Amino acid sequence: MSRCRHHAARFWRVSARAPGRSTAPPVCSARPGEMHIYFCGSIRGGRDDVHVYRRIVHELRTYGTVLTEHVSDERLTDTGEKTEAGDKEIHDRDVDWLRQSHVVVAEVTQPSLGVGYELGRAVDMNKQVLCLFRPESGRLSAMIRGAEDGRRFVVQDYSEEQVQTVLKRFFKDFCGSSSSPTTPKKMSE
16 A cells, blocks of 8 residues: 555545545546536535635645636625526536536534435535534434445534635545645636
């Protein structure tokens, strides 16, 4: 086993909470900088954490294109987006972005039905998932924490100050990203 794979297995084994589950690290299919990242965060469930989303999306942009960068926009309120075709258009667009993504990163501290739905679809699509949870809220759904397998679906407790470190370790250990990420990209680039 290579040193990186050994380190990844050891690090994430500590995070795996269910005994007997596989802890072998998965491999992402994209090269660093070419990755499509789907970020999940609460919109209609509440926008209290938008400042955290902005910080996470800023860091994610160093690893590739964030398809759902709009989730971190302060101008987006808890009434959601307005489109001509309405909710159906938003659903179909977001599911298409989810299909295009190589990895899904979700901030799950603020409970959200939409984020839960996106995570369920991501699991069905066999996507690599990282859920970030700030434990001081103390209310993570058992459906999220219980889905953790330490391999394809990882739940990581963190603080805001740890965003950069947690993401760097995740992309290095699970996706083979270099330790020096690319320059941040905007969706329009």
